[in-house]
Amino acid sequence: MEILSENKEEEIHVLMVALSSQGHINPMLRLGKRLVNKGLHVTLATTEFTRRRMLKSSTINPTASSISISGVQVRFFSDGQNLDYDGKVNVDSYMENLANFGATSLSNLIKEHFPSNGHKKLSCIINNPFVSWVADVAISHGIPCAMVWIQPCSLFVIYYRFYNKLNSLPTLPDPEMSVELPGLPLLHAEDLPSFLLPSNPFGSLPKLLSDMFRNMKKYKWVLGNSFFGLERDAIESMADLCPISPIGPLVPPSLLGEDEDHDSGTSVELKSNAREWRVAAREAVAGAGSSDKNIQLFVDEIIKSCGSIVKGSCNDTS
Secondary structure, X not given: OEEEEOOOOOEEEEEEEOOOOHHHHHHHHHHHHHHHHOOOEEEEEEEHHHHHHHHHHOOOOOOOOEEEEXXXXXXXXXXXXXXXOOOOOOHHHHHHHHHHXXXXXXXXXXXXXXXXXXXXXXXXXXXXXXXXXXXXXXXXXXXXXXXXXOOOHHHHHHHHHHHOOOOOOOOOOOOOOOEOOOOOOOEXXXXXXXXXXXXXXXXXXXXXXXXXXXXXXXXXXXXXXXXXXXXXXXXXXXXXXXXXXXXXXXXXXXXXXXXXXXXXHHHHHHHHHHHHHHHHHHHHHOOOOHHHHHHHXXXXXXXXXXXXXXXXXXXXXX
């Protein structure tokens, strides 16, 4: 199955953008594979640093402008740094430079590979929270943008309500205060992300999250890395804040180890829960499962916005 525009020549493409980190790239690739299976053309763009790491661990052509993984084309753009530069040395400086230089590099990649007069129609750009500047690039090209929230939906609720000042969280004068949020159990300081605490050791990352959560209107879609069987209350609370489509798991739940001779009651309960979540996760992503249905709804909206047709469906006789 392939999705084309009404003129039957223009391919419908989706561009995903992620940091050069395995924890960011892998969920995007899993999502990309599912979109490819639904008939879309998908490209993942990440920094040149990722190409270098791939060269060290595979036999790909070092001069190739892109590679293919599970049907997803992977292309690379410059982050403005030398390939030997270690962004972990000064994360704040790197993220700031990436937002400035990366935006120009990504824009040039779009112009080169998805020209407005070409046969590849770029219909949606998808980013995750740590490259929120991608939404501005999408807007500058007149392309609708989606954001994949790769962390639990409960964290989205916490961040959104904090950065939009809908709830108070622990402060220096009252560091031990508890927090009650819709869809979540009562939270104490030790339950909250370290970004939000008075002792926050990070610099640029909270600012990135703050900018994103205060500008959610830039996104047409928010895709959650979760499913109802795991986080129903948090998802429903999140839906009150923005148009959320739970499409996970993009990283599947795993079973805890079972090599202990004597398990405590807590350990047994955790293992039992993990088994149930794994079964629920498989059901969610299977055909007609809740996550699979939400992926299809997302694809349908992209198709509708492009005035597209599906080639190779049961109704197509060409």
